[in-house]
Amino acid sequence: MEKNIIYKDVELKNFNSWKVGGKAEQFLICDDKEKLASYIKTKKIKLPITYLGLGSNLLIRDGGVKGAVVVMHGGLNTINKDRELIYVEAGVSCSKLSKFAAKEGLKNSAFFAGIPGTVGGSLAMNSGCYGSETWDYVEKVLMIDLNGDQFIRNKSDFKINYRDLKKPIDDESFLAAWFNFPEGNKKDAENKIKDLLTHRKNSQPLNWPTAGSTFRNPKNNFAAKLIEDCGLKGYQIGGAQVSEKHANFIINLGNATALDIENIIIYIQKVVFKQKKIQLLREIKIIGEAIDH
Numbered sequence: 127m128e129k130n131i132i133y134k135d136v137e138l139k140n141f142n143s144w145k146v147g148g149k150a151e152q153f154l155i156c157d158d159k160e161k162l163a164s165y166i167k168t169k170k171i172k173l174p175i176t177y178l179g180l181g182s183n184l185l186i187r188d189g190g191v192k193g194a195v196v197v198m199h200g201g202l203n204t205i206n207k208d209r210e211l212i213y214v215e216a217g218v219s220c221s222k223l224s225k226f227a228a229k230e231g232l233k234n235s236a237f238f239a240g241i242p243g244t245v246g247g248s249l250a251m252n253s254g255c256y257g258s259e260t261w262d263y264v265e266k267v268l269m270i271d272l273n274g275d276q277f278i279r280n281k282s283d284f285k286i287n288y289r290d291l292k293k294p295i296d297d298e299s300f301l302a303a304w305f306n307f308p309e310g311n312k313k314d315a316e317n318k319i320k321d322l323l324t325h326r327k328n329s330q331p332l333n334w335p336t337a338g339s340t341f342r343n344p345k346n347n348f349a350a351k352l353i354e355d356c357g358l359k360g361y362q363i364g365g366a367q368v369s370e371k372h373a374n375f376i377i378n379l380g381n382a383t384a385l386d387i388e389n390i391i392i393y394i395q396k397v398v399f400k401q402k403k404i405q406l407l408r409e410i411k412i413i414g415e416a417i418d419h
C-alpha cells in the first residue's frame with residue numbers, strides 16, 4: 127500500500143497480531159508528519175482518528191473502525207542519536223530501538239527487544255517486561271492533537287502507571303520520543319538482548335496469532351497463574367483458545383472472530399472472579415464496532 131494515500135474500507139486483519147477485525151472507514155500509512163498534520167487541519171481525514179502501531183496489543187471488533195485509522199509502522203521510521211538522547215519516531219519497532227541503543231553502547235534497552243510492537247504503542251501502553259518499562263527511559267515526546275498541531279511534552283506531563291499511561295489530554299497522540307539510556311558496553315548490551323529473546327521463545331506461544339498478555343498482573347499475583355489454577359488452559363470458544371503454553375495468552379487457532387476472543391476474555395474474567403475473588407483487568411485494548419454474527 128502506498129504511503130500518505132487515504133484509502134477507504136481497508137480490511138484491518140492484516141494490521142493486528144490476532145489477525146481479526148473488520149474494516150477501517152479511512153486508512154492511511156503515514157511517513158510524513160507534516161502531511162499528516164495537513165490532512166488533519168484540512169479535515170481530509172475524519173474524526174475519530176485511531177493511531178495504530180503493529181496492532182500487537184489490540185482487539186479490533188468485527189464491525190470495523192469508524193473514522194480514520196492511521197498506521198505508524200512502515201511510516202514514521204526515523205531513528206538517530208540526538209546528542210546523548212535517542213530520537214525515535216512512533217512507527218519504529220521496539221526491537222529496532224533496542225538494537226540501535228545497544229549498538230550505540232547504551233545499556234538497559236534489552237527489554238524492548240522481544241516486545242513485538244512499535245515505540246508509539248509502547249508509549250501509549252507503557253509496555254515493559256523483566257523489571258523495566260518504556261517510560262523509565264523517556265525524556266520527552268513529540269505529540270500531535272486533533273487540530274493537527276505538533277508540540278513537545280515532557281515526561282512530567284504524564285501520569286505513568288503499570289501498563290497504563292494517562293495523557294494530560296486524551297486526544298493527543300505520539301509522533302516521536304527521545305529516550306535516555308545510560309552508558310554501557312556494546313557487547314554486554316547485545317548479549318543481554320540474545321538472552322532475553324531466548325527466554326521469551328521458550329516461554330511464550332510465538333507461533334500463533336496473539337496479542338501477548340491479555341490481562342494485567344494483579345498486585346502480588348500473576349494473571350497467568352490465576353487462569354491456569356482455574357483450569358482454563360486450552361479452553362476454547364470458536365476459534366479462540368487459552369494458550370496451553372502461557373495461560374495469559376489467547377491464541378487465534380486460525381478461524382477466530384474478534385467476538386470469539388472477546389467472549390473468551392469475558393469468560394476468563396468471570397471464572398477467575400468466581401473461583402479466586404480477583405477481578406482481572408484487561409491489558410489489551412478493544413476498539414471498533416461489534417456486529418451480530
Ligand SMILES: Cc1cc2nc3c(=O)[nH]c(=O)nc-3n(C[C@H](O)[C@H](O)[C@H](O)COP(=O)(O)OP(=O)(O)OC[C@H]3O[C@@H](n4cnc5c(N)ncnc54)[C@H](O)[C@@H]3O)c2cc1C
Nearest residue numbers: 179180181182183243244246247248250253254255300338
Ligand atoms: C507475543 C507478544 C508478546 C508481547 N510481550 C509484551 C511484553 O513483554 N510486555 C508488554 O508490555 N507488552 C507485550 N506485548 C503487547 C504489545 O506488543 C505491546 O503493548 C506493544 O507496545 C504495543 O505496540 P503496538 O505498536 O503493537 O501498539 P498497538 O497494538 O498498535 O496499539 C496499542 C494501543 O496504543 C495506541 N497507539 C499506538 N500507537 C500510538 C501512537 N503513535 N500514539 C498514540 N496511541 C497509539 C493504539 O491506539 C492502542 O490503543 C506482547 C504482544 C505479543 C503479541
